[in-house]
Amino acid sequence: MTFLSHVINGISLGSVYAIIALGYTMVYGIAKMLNFAHGDVIMIGGYMCFIATMSLHLGTIPSILIAVIVCTLLGIVIERLAYKPLRSASSLAVLITAIGVSYFLQNAALLIWSSNTKSFKSVVAGVQPVKLFGDKLSISAEAILTIAVSVVIMICLTLFTGKSKMGKAMRAVSEDRGAAQLMGINVNKTISMTFAIGSGLAAIAGVLLLSSYSSLTPTTGSMPGIKAFTAAVFGGIGSIPGAMLGGILLGVIEILGKAYISQELSDAIVFAVLIIVLIFKPTGLLGKKIKEKV
């Protein structure tokens, strides 16, 4: 029974990673860049929700909405100011710029909210955990919420990219930017939209993550950001189902590693598994095989 509860916690943590990884993977697929500032958008989302509930005394839903809106706008602004001028630059130059943005967000947060740890109140605080099998298995409300939200997000996103016009445009741009442009797709608008969706998802991920792990500091986002990036690569970067699968597997491995192997070495276990998987599947679990033409 404890094993089952670890698995459920793992899926819950993994769902958060999956939501963050979706942002990474969509941006990578379309803009071919590693957006290292993505983790810090999570942190900004966390702070926004925190302020909305604590200082503005808003309810849970409006607070989350504010966080999502602010992060969405932030995503668009970052893309417009920092990444758009570098559309034709080498991928490394964009990577370094993304790191610059990441430093900027962290230090701006440090100046505005100081480095003191804020204790984030869970959005479902007070809700009793669900007990199953005669109290043997207890699932926290946060875990249920996280898993439910991530399932909804995944379904919506799959429908969005599969059916909607914008979603199709996104897939087209990620397939071949030049050809998409020739077909009359507004590439700039599509890229902005991708950043907007990714950042909005990051805000939701931030709120969910902080509901389970309450401490909020300006560097809160960096480690989940790196883990989610790992998850995106694990599943095959650029692939949306891959990000979901990678995120959830990563979460489960992390929690099981923590519970059964070693508390301190859990991160090492996660990364070691990643390396082993990549040795056997060099483009991730669901990644496309890259064909080479001479």
Added chain:
Amino acid sequence: MKKLSKKTRSGFINYGLILVFFLVFQILISTGSITNSLKGQLIPICAYMVMAVSLNIVVGFSGELSLGHAGFMSVGAFTGVIVSTSLMNAVPNTGLRLLLAMVIGALFAAIAGVIVGIPVLRLRGDYLAIVTLAFGEIIKNILNCLYVGYDKAGLHISTKDIASIGMDETGVTIVNGPMGAIGITKISTFLAGVILILIVLFVTQNMMNSRTGRAIMGIRDNRIAAEACGLNVTKYKLIAFVISAAMAGAAGALYALNYSTIVPKKFDFNTSILVLVFVVLGGMGNIRGSLIAAAVLTVLPELLRKFSDYRMLIYAIVLIVIMIATNNEKARAIWNRVFAGLGAKPRKKEADGNG
């Protein structure tokens, strides 16, 4: 005098630059006209210069993105500290001990480089980047639960806690888990740092002008063509990786022996990124650029001290603006026009290592 080739001359300019850097700061130190905080930065600057040059071998010359270079630095750092502390009595000469620490640190980092290098052979691009990142995190994590002590019987190593390593009463704790290496005798000197840079420059420049270096760059520019010409891609990539790791290890030993304590957290992802920033900002494949970028960006936060709380924010903005100014097409066109107006040759588009 025989006319030197362009590459050789460029190499000599780099040596000269380092010597000038050394002399200027030596004079400043002897006249006492240098702030203490800047003086404390000298050895880290040397270490970061070596890191930047070594990462440039992988990123610039070999064309592979590495996000875990600090991992090699930490292997070198902790090995160096262990060597230095345990040889305290056996080798009383601090210079010799520092040399031994750096050599053994470099050796262990090179071994780590071989271990990481193996998956490198199968992966490309961003997948390789993530493996190096993962490696850096694994090293940090392992060092976080490493306990090393030294007594008459020799070294004691454990991964549980400091009590379980079983030292006698003369034992000295060297590495104490998350607390890191403690009680380090500071034996690094500015001179040693400068000598290390010169050695690293010598090795790098000569290697890059040799058959090996040309092979490495050939593989970067077109792997398939290089393979078709009979170059062993695996071998040359591994050579680049291991040499780079060894240099990072030596830099790590130099860096760690400049402080009395050093924690594994110091060599995390952010440090790897910092070094990558030096390389990209200095220009990939450009050794002089790496040296200058490492020095300037290490000192920059110090220079921005008067902005106190805002300095890291300004640092971030400066970084973004520099990247846009040097990589945006329009900005580049403006640069070229300015240079043309000044009668200088327009800057050619920089060779892009990532192809």
